[in-house]
Amino acid sequence: MKYADRIKRMKASELREMLRLLHKPGMISFGGGMPSPDSFPVSTIKRLSNKVLNEHGPDALQYCSTEGYYKLREEIVKKSRKDGIKCDVENVIVTSGSQQVLDLTAKIFLNPNDYVFLESPTYLGALIAFNCYQPKYIGIPMDEEGMITEKLEKSLKGIKRRKMDFVYTVPTFQNPTGVTMSNERRKHLLEIADEHDLFILEDDAYSDLRYSGKPVRSIKSMDKNNRVIYTHTFSKTLAPGFRLGYVIADIERIKKICIAKQAADLCTNSYVQYIAYEYIREGLIEKQLKKIKKMYKKKMDVMLKSIEKHFPKGCEWTTPQGGMYVWVTLPSKIDTRELFDDSVKNNVLFVHGSVFRPDGKGHNTMRLNFTNQIERKIEIGIKRLGNIIEKRVK
């Protein structure tokens, strides 16, 4: 069968293939990036669903405008302003998850062979979304302060720029590393964007999940010259199954995103937008965040302590202040792909780090998710993984 050229680079996420293994009895998975199902506010959602259907049944079940439910957008504006982001309702579109923002942004801006600059490693779902539009990737190395913006600057000087290039970043508690970009780097990134006429796609999926340390301002909140398209999600604070996210940008870009969204799915699910509105309005996000931050902090601490205890010498790992992931670098002679069969046999799953890099490097790295396992299993799973690594180190 024949397909469009753009599909050549579209391939199934390797994480998807892993899903089948999740159901193997006894399996402990650090693979997926799912919130803990115990954390979902089921009874609250039940109450709010009933309220919405009692009070707004026909509207909540009808098509919505492509931009989204007006009152929800108003609440998003209130929340964003509190976080220092200047915006009005006209700057906000509710989307089918923040994944859709990645797809639509790439759709609007990327011609084949345009450049996307991104942290390396980066969010796999972003690579999958962008791939359809055939960009060239320039991976920027990271350290404990996030993307090394000096290196971005250097890259920019070495290439013949295309018109619509952009920088994609997950600056806070990054997926997959858990690392947060420092305030200085954020400012520097904005300066670079100004100087080189770039825009920044800021994927702020995790910033609500801070367990320690001082909050960092979003890049969007420091954006004076409309350089930033900002996206956030309700997947972490309400329910991923709702597929609710949003984008904030200047009105010109928002209009284009709106047209692209109309083409993609007409509008976001109205029903869950009404529920999300009630949820925010009642101040339940804060309540839910308090609960899950406590829950996830414990899980992370158990994971970090277990790694310390069970991983052999020569391994390094990040110590995030929030988010959902720990990133491990093994001694360079170990290829984490080669651990995979042994892991499956020993009932423990992780994601090898090379899938998060556009260049496929990082053979000795792995991503570990800690939000979706109970603490006892985290300890058991890390011990198993430690043993598997130990065998290779020797």
Added chain:
Amino acid sequence: MKYADRIKRMKASELREMLRLLHKPGMISFGGGMPSPDSFPVSTIKRLSNKVLNEHGPDALQYCSTEGYYKLREEIVKKSRKDGIKCDVENVIVTSGSQQVLDLTAKIFLNPNDYVFLESPTYLGALIAFNCYQPKYIGIPMDEEGMITEKLEKSLKGIKRRKMDFVYTVPTFQNPTGVTMSNERRKHLLEIADEHDLFILEDDAYSDLRYSGKPVRSIKSMDKNNRVIYTHTFSKTLAPGFRLGYVIADIERIKKICIAKQAADLCTNSYVQYIAYEYIREGLIEKQLKKIKKMYKKKMDVMLKSIEKHFPKGCEWTTPQGGMYVWVTLPSKIDTRELFDDSVKNNVLFVHGSVFRPDGKGHNTMRLNFTNQIERKIEIGIKRLGNIIEKRVK
């Protein structure tokens, strides 16, 4: 600001602009394509939402597989087999409305300048979705038996084919004309697809809404050689606000659609998939259909009778056996765009027919939706419209 080349043809639907006028006091709109909000099964959905959250809360709120909730896909298979479509669960993906199927299909198959053959006029949302992938359109004229397949055959002989060309059709109660493709034409279309190595994207959004006449088999149900990608929606039988549709195709194409869907939004809303499953399992689609068919038939009859009574000589219109639209052709000296200001002043809205044609012709045509107004208002609105046309005829 600079954008990708593909955005040049992406523009906001003119229907969207119309939305603002809907809220003008006293306005009677035949413009949008919305189901009647009175028809939504609000209390049933409330009951099923509670059931889903009581019994499957954490799963219904978690990410779902990209293909969709397995049990819902099983129910879709059962329904489709009843309708003569050969398929298994592996042939089905649940999507964010059937609009998403149009977007993903074009994304996978269309290189710039590939051909899409479609009824002229056709569904505006399809043009909007396809436009992003820069195809060339070949509009095939219609008569009372739908797309004139002989003309398609002729077109195919006159052009240098591209590899991935496809035919897009809404064969039953077409949007915008209400016309249904005859069985002979459906068979002929499949023969043409075989002969010319084309595939067919069958958009079957309206077939459930039959008010009179004998059911026609879907093209997919006669598809022996995997020529048809079939899409259907829950927007008409459950709730458009749920954004639920599905696609049925051969496994190879389904795999590609799945990859493209993952890139676009990871997965469809899990919560409403669980609700839809319970809804189908309890046989409520049939019950709901019985109710809305009765309701919509009355509305259509009132509209057709009112047109007969109030529209001046020289006007022609379709008499659909189902669906949501009547298509009117006025005397050729009238341009329906020029009626628009007068219509707004007189508080009645319609959509001028040229927006549904890739060539922008059809200046003297209009689409009238009858599902979203109460009968008394249908009569009043058509009378107003008749008066406006009358003035121009003279």
